[in-house]
Amino acid sequence: MDMSRTRSTRQRLVVIGGDAAGMSAASQARRLRGPEELEIVAFERGHFTSYSACGIPYWVGGDVAGRDELIARTPEEHRARGIDLRLRTEVTAIDPAGRRVRARDLGSGTESWTSYDHLVIATGARPVRPDLPGADAPGVHGVQTLDDGQALLDTLTRTRGRRAVVVGAGYIGVEMAEALIHRGYEVTVLNRGGAPMSTLDPDMGRLVRDAMSGMGITMVDDAEVTKVLTGDDGRVRAVATQDAEYPADVVVLGIGVRPDTALARAAGLPLGDNGGLLTDLAMRVRGHEDIWAGGDCVEVLDLVSGRERHIPLGTHANKHGQVIGTNIGGGYATFPGVVGTAVSKVCDLEIARTGLREKDARRAGLQYVAVTIESTSRAGYYPGASPMTVKMLAERRTGRLLGVQIVGREGAGKRVDIAAVALTAGLTVEQVAHLDLGYAPPFSPVWDPVQVAARKAVAAVREAP
Amino acid sequence: MDMSRTRSTRQRLVVIGGDAAGMSAASQARRLRGPEELEIVAFERGHFTSYSACGIPYWVGGDVAGRDELIARTPEEHRARGIDLRLRTEVTAIDPAGRRVRARDLGSGTESWTSYDHLVIATGARPVRPDLPGADAPGVHGVQTLDDGQALLDTLTRTRGRRAVVVGAGYIGVEMAEALIHRGYEVTVLNRGGAPMSTLDPDMGRLVRDAMSGMGITMVDDAEVTKVLTGDDGRVRAVATQDAEYPADVVVLGIGVRPDTALARAAGLPLGDNGGLLTDLAMRVRGHEDIWAGGDCVEVLDLVSGRERHIPLGTHANKHGQVIGTNIGGGYATFPGVVGTAVSKVCDLEIARTGLREKDARRAGLQYVAVTIESTSRAGYYPGASPMTVKMLAERRTGRLLGVQIVGREGAGKRVDIAAVALTAGLTVEQVAHLDLGYAPPFSPVWDPVQVAARKAVAAVREAP
Incomplete structure (x- = not known):
C-alpha cells in the first residue's frame, strides 16, 4: 500500500521516532499549523512516546514509583492533538529522492511506503x-x-x-x-x-x-x-x-551510546565523525531542504571548540524538537549549539562539567592554564556547608573561560550553570570573578566557589608566559 | 600627638573600618607590598574585624554555634600580617587637604591625627x-x-x-x-x-x-x-x-540600612542620591587621587539601569576591598558594577532576584514585557521536586533580559545566577532559552524553570506591539 501524497495544499509531516525530539517537533508544528494545513504521521518502534530516558535510573532505583511517571505525553494525548501516531512501527528505509519512507508494522509484519513533504529524523541513540x-x-x-x-x-x-x-x-x-x-x-x-x-x-x-x-x-x-x-x-x-x-x-x-543513524546512512544522508546526522543551525539535514533531524541522532556544534560533537541529552532533544517544529510550522528558530554542560548525581555526590577538558582544549588547538580549588557549598560556618572541588580552564593570554568541572555534594552540581552561561557569552575568567552572583550564607561563601576558581585562574593567566 | 608622615619612600595606608571591605583592602595591599614599603594603620570603632554581618541572623537563630565562627580573621591575625589595627578607635574627622584623619581612642577618650598617603573609607552602613x-x-x-x-x-x-x-x-x-x-x-x-x-x-x-x-x-x-x-x-x-x-x-x-557617610559628608567628599560615596571604577573616590572607598558605604553602578545604587552586601564589600588593595598595591583592578542579585532564605522558602523590577525598568526609561511561570526545582517525577515561581522581564522589541525574580523552595534561589550572568553579558531572552544548562532529573526539569520563563518571554516580546 502506498499512501500517496495528497494533491491539495495540505502537506504531510512524517516523524521517525516518538520520543523527545520527534514528538516535540510534531507538537510544536501542530501548534502552529492545524490539521487542515498539515497532516502529521509519527512512527515509533517501541510502545511509548515522549518519555524521560534520563529518568530510567531513578525508576529502576525505586525513587520514581512507576514507568508512567516518566511519560510526559501518552500516545493517546498525541492522537487527541491530531497526530497520527503509529506505535510498534519501524521505519526500514528513507527515500530522499522519492520523498517517502518505508515502515513495517512490527505486529503484522506488513510494510508500506508513506510520502512526506517534511521529514523529521529523530531515531535517537543505541547503547553500545x-x-x-x-x-x-x-x-x-x-x-x-x-x-x-x-x-x-x-x-x-x-x-x-x-x-x-x-x-x-x-x-x-x-x-x-x-x-x-x-x-x-x-x-x-x-x-x-x-x-x-x-x-x-x-x-x-x-x-x-x-x-x-x-x-x-x-x-x-x-x-x-x-x-x-x-x-x-x-x-x-x-x-x-x-x-x-x-x-x-x-x-x-x-x-555509552551511539547515534542510531543506520537508516540515515543507508539513505546517503550526511553523517559526522561521531556517526551523527549533520544539520544546519535550523536543524535541517545539510543539503536536504525537506529533511530535519534532532535529538540523540544528531551532532551539535560545540561553541567553545568549534567542533561537532555527539551529546545525547534530553534537554537538547527537547530544544531541537522545538526548533524543528517552529520552522516546519512556518516560524523561525535556530539551535545555536552547546557548551557541553552535564550534571549527574550518585547518592549525595554531585558531578558537573561544562566546556572543554584539558584534552579537548589541546585537540582544539587552544593553549590554556588549569587551576583547581577547594571551597564549600555554603558559608563555612553555616550548617550543611559541604566541601566541593572546582577545576577551571582559561585560555592562555586572553584569559577566556574554557571549561569548568565540579565534584562535590549537595548544592555543587548546578553551580556549573554559572560557567555555562559565561562560556556562551565568551567571558574571561576575570569577568567571572567580578560577576554579581547570589550570595547569602545558606547559599554560598562570600566568594562563590566558581569565583574562587576564577580568581586563581586570573592569577595563573597573568603568570603564564 | 600628630603622627606625622614619614619622610622616607615608605608610605602609609590608613583604613577606616575593620570589616570586609577595609580589611580585604588592607590584606590585599599587604600581599603586594611588604611592611618596608607600606605601613598600614586600620581604625575600627567596634571590637571585631573581618566578620560576616550576613551571618548574624543564623548566629541569633542558633544555626551557628558561636560569634567566633562568623569571624574570618581576628585582630591578632591581621596584626601578625603587619597591619597596625586599632580597635575601639573611632575616626572623627577626615582632612583631605591635609591628608590626615583624626581618631579617638574610645577607651581613653584621647584624640590624635594620623597622616596618610592612601586612605580607604570603609565605614559601612547603619541600620535605619x-x-x-x-x-x-x-x-x-x-x-x-x-x-x-x-x-x-x-x-x-x-x-x-x-x-x-x-x-x-x-x-x-x-x-x-x-x-x-x-x-x-x-x-x-x-x-x-x-x-x-x-x-x-x-x-x-x-x-x-x-x-x-x-x-x-x-x-x-x-x-x-x-x-x-x-x-x-x-x-x-x-x-x-x-x-x-x-x-x-x-x-x-x-x-534597612543607610551608608554610614557622616564623616565623608563632613569632609566634602562626593555622595550620591542614596547617600553613599561615589567612586570611579577602580573604587577611588571621585576627584580624590589618594582616597578609596568600598563596601556598604559606597554606591555602585547598576549595569542594567545605568544608575548608581546602594547595595549593602558582603560579597560586594569583599570584591571592593580586593580591587582597592590591588590598586594601592601597585596592581590594576576594577569593580565593573552589579546587576542587583540577591538571594535569601526563610525556613525552607528561597527568595531571589536580579536585575530590574518593573518599577526600576520604568524609572530607567525602559519599556518591557513581564511574564510569570510555575515550574519545579527537579524533574516533576523526581522525589523532592518542589514548585517554584519565576518572573522575568524583557525589553520590548530587543528582547534583552532585564530581570528575574524567583520564589520557591530548596534549589530555587541559586538559579538566579543563570540570569545574573546573562544580564551581565546582555543576553536576550531567546538566548537564555537556548542556554546549555545542567540537566539531570535530580537537578532540573528538562527545560530549566529559568528557560521556561524565557520561552514565555520570547513569545511575549514577539506579540508586543
Whole structure:
C-alpha cells in the first residue's frame, strides 16, 4: 500500500521516532499549523512516546514509583492533538529522492511506503554493546529506552540477586550504580579508563572514584571486559576482565551510546565523525531542504571548540524538537549549539562539567592554564556547608573561560550553570570573578566557589608566559 | 600627638573600618607590598574585624554555634600580617587637604591625627532607626554589627520572652523572622508596604507573604509603626501601628540600612542620591587621587539601569576591598558594577532576584514585557521536586533580559545566577532559552524553570506591539 501524497495544499509531516525530539517537533508544528494545513504521521518502534530516558535510573532505583511517571505525553494525548501516531512501527528505509519512507508494522509484519513533504529524523541513540562472548545473555541489560528499563526491572524482580556489575563509568554507569545500591545490590563498576567519568579530566574523575568507593561501591579502573560468563541456565553469572572475574546476578551496560543513524546512512544522508546526522543551525539535514533531524541522532556544534560533537541529552532533544517544529510550522528558530554542560548525581555526590577538558582544549588547538580549588557549598560556618572541588580552564593570554568541572555534594552540581552561561557569552575568567552572583550564607561563601576558581585562574593567566 | 608622615619612600595606608571591605583592602595591599614599603594603620570603632554581618541572623537563630565562627580573621591575625589595627578607635574627622584623619581612642577618650598617603573609607552602613517615641528603649535591636548581634542575643537570653516583633520585611527582616522562630518565639513581621520583600515586585512579594504566613509567621502589611511602647521597667512591651498594638518582648529593626557617610559628608567628599560615596571604577573616590572607598558605604553602578545604587552586601564589600588593595598595591583592578542579585532564605522558602523590577525598568526609561511561570526545582517525577515561581522581564522589541525574580523552595534561589550572568553579558531572552544548562532529573526539569520563563518571554516580546 502506498499512501500517496495528497494533491491539495495540505502537506504531510512524517516523524521517525516518538520520543523527545520527534514528538516535540510534531507538537510544536501542530501548534502552529492545524490539521487542515498539515497532516502529521509519527512512527515509533517501541510502545511509548515522549518519555524521560534520563529518568530510567531513578525508576529502576525505586525513587520514581512507576514507568508512567516518566511519560510526559501518552500516545493517546498525541492522537487527541491530531497526530497520527503509529506505535510498534519501524521505519526500514528513507527515500530522499522519492520523498517517502518505508515502515513495517512490527505486529503484522506488513510494510508500506508513506510520502512526506517534511521529514523529521529523530531515531535517537543505541547503547553500545560490546562485541564479546555472552554480551547478549539474559541478565545483561542496556538502559536506553523504557522498554530496556522494564526488561531490567523484570530481571531484578525475578532473579532477586545480590550482586550487580555495571560496565562503564560514565553518567549512565554511575547513575545505575546508585539505582542498584538503592535496590540492595552489591555493586561493582568496571571502568576501562584510569578514572571514572571520562567526561571529566582524570584528576577530577579520581575524586569521583574515591567518593564512590567511600559509599561502598567497588570501583575497578583499567578494567578491559573480555567475556560475559553464563551459567548452566544460559543466564549471566559473571563478568571477566583481563585480570579477574566479577560474579554478577545482573549486568548493566553503561558504556555509552551511539547515534542510531543506520537508516540515515543507508539513505546517503550526511553523517559526522561521531556517526551523527549533520544539520544546519535550523536543524535541517545539510543539503536536504525537506529533511530535519534532532535529538540523540544528531551532532551539535560545540561553541567553545568549534567542533561537532555527539551529546545525547534530553534537554537538547527537547530544544531541537522545538526548533524543528517552529520552522516546519512556518516560524523561525535556530539551535545555536552547546557548551557541553552535564550534571549527574550518585547518592549525595554531585558531578558537573561544562566546556572543554584539558584534552579537548589541546585537540582544539587552544593553549590554556588549569587551576583547581577547594571551597564549600555554603558559608563555612553555616550548617550543611559541604566541601566541593572546582577545576577551571582559561585560555592562555586572553584569559577566556574554557571549561569548568565540579565534584562535590549537595548544592555543587548546578553551580556549573554559572560557567555555562559565561562560556556562551565568551567571558574571561576575570569577568567571572567580578560577576554579581547570589550570595547569602545558606547559599554560598562570600566568594562563590566558581569565583574562587576564577580568581586563581586570573592569577595563573597573568603568570603564564 | 600628630603622627606625622614619614619622610622616607615608605608610605602609609590608613583604613577606616575593620570589616570586609577595609580589611580585604588592607590584606590585599599587604600581599603586594611588604611592611618596608607600606605601613598600614586600620581604625575600627567596634571590637571585631573581618566578620560576616550576613551571618548574624543564623548566629541569633542558633544555626551557628558561636560569634567566633562568623569571624574570618581576628585582630591578632591581621596584626601578625603587619597591619597596625586599632580597635575601639573611632575616626572623627577626615582632612583631605591635609591628608590626615583624626581618631579617638574610645577607651581613653584621647584624640590624635594620623597622616596618610592612601586612605580607604570603609565605614559601612547603619541600620535605619525610626524617629519614634521609644525606638531606643531596651529590647529594641538593630542587627548590623557583631556588637548588635551580641546585644540582641543577651536580650533574648535574659528576658526569655515569647513574642517578637520584626519591623521591616526586607532581607534582614525575613531572615530575623526565621532566627526568632528557631528560638521559639511567636513572630510578627510589620511591613510598611503592601507586600513583604520590596526588592521584589509586589506580585512576587505576595507569594513570600503567603508562604511565610503558612509557616506560622504573622505578616502584617501596610503597617505604619507609630510608637514603641514601654513598660514600667522602661523596656519595650509592644509596638503600635496606626491600627493596632503588637505585644513584644523583643523588637528587631529590619527596616534597612543607610551608608554610614557622616564623616565623608563632613569632609566634602562626593555622595550620591542614596547617600553613599561615589567612586570611579577602580573604587577611588571621585576627584580624590589618594582616597578609596568600598563596601556598604559606597554606591555602585547598576549595569542594567545605568544608575548608581546602594547595595549593602558582603560579597560586594569583599570584591571592593580586593580591587582597592590591588590598586594601592601597585596592581590594576576594577569593580565593573552589579546587576542587583540577591538571594535569601526563610525556613525552607528561597527568595531571589536580579536585575530590574518593573518599577526600576520604568524609572530607567525602559519599556518591557513581564511574564510569570510555575515550574519545579527537579524533574516533576523526581522525589523532592518542589514548585517554584519565576518572573522575568524583557525589553520590548530587543528582547534583552532585564530581570528575574524567583520564589520557591530548596534549589530555587541559586538559579538566579543563570540570569545574573546573562544580564551581565546582555543576553536576550531567546538566548537564555537556548542556554546549555545542567540537566539531570535530580537537578532540573528538562527545560530549566529559568528557560521556561524565557520561552514565555520570547513569545511575549514577539506579540508586543
